Amino acid sequence: MNLSEDQKMSYAELLLSGSKIDAIKACREENNVSLADAKQAIDGLEATLRAEGRLAEKSGCLGLLLMTVGILLSMIAS
Numbered sequence: 402m403n404l405s406e407d408q409k410m411s412y413a414e415l416l417l418s419g420s421k422i423d424a425i426k427a428c429r430e431e432n433n434v435s436l437a438d439a440k441q442a443i444d445g446l447e448a449t450l451r452a453e454g455r456l457a458e459k460s461g462c463l464g465l466l467l468m469t470v471g472i473l474l475s476m477i478a479s
Contacts, residue, residue, distance in 0.1 A: 404446070408431065416446065425439045
């Protein structure tokens with residue numbers, strides 16, 4: 402599916418604010434496509450934003466915990 406530049410900007414704003422589901426819903430409604438097609442389009446846009454460094458990788462709770470433990474261990478070792 403080809404998204405217009407305006408649509409890409411609009412969906413990117415939603416992605417950057419953490420509203421991926423809203424981006425998928427908007428894409429689906431505005432383009433009259435299936436859920437799968439809308440998700441694929443938004444996933445592609447999300448991948449582009451990550452590659453450009455505009456959207457950080459999700460680390461999740463475990464990633465945050467491991468990072469915190471690593472920082473604490475480096476502080477103790479110093």
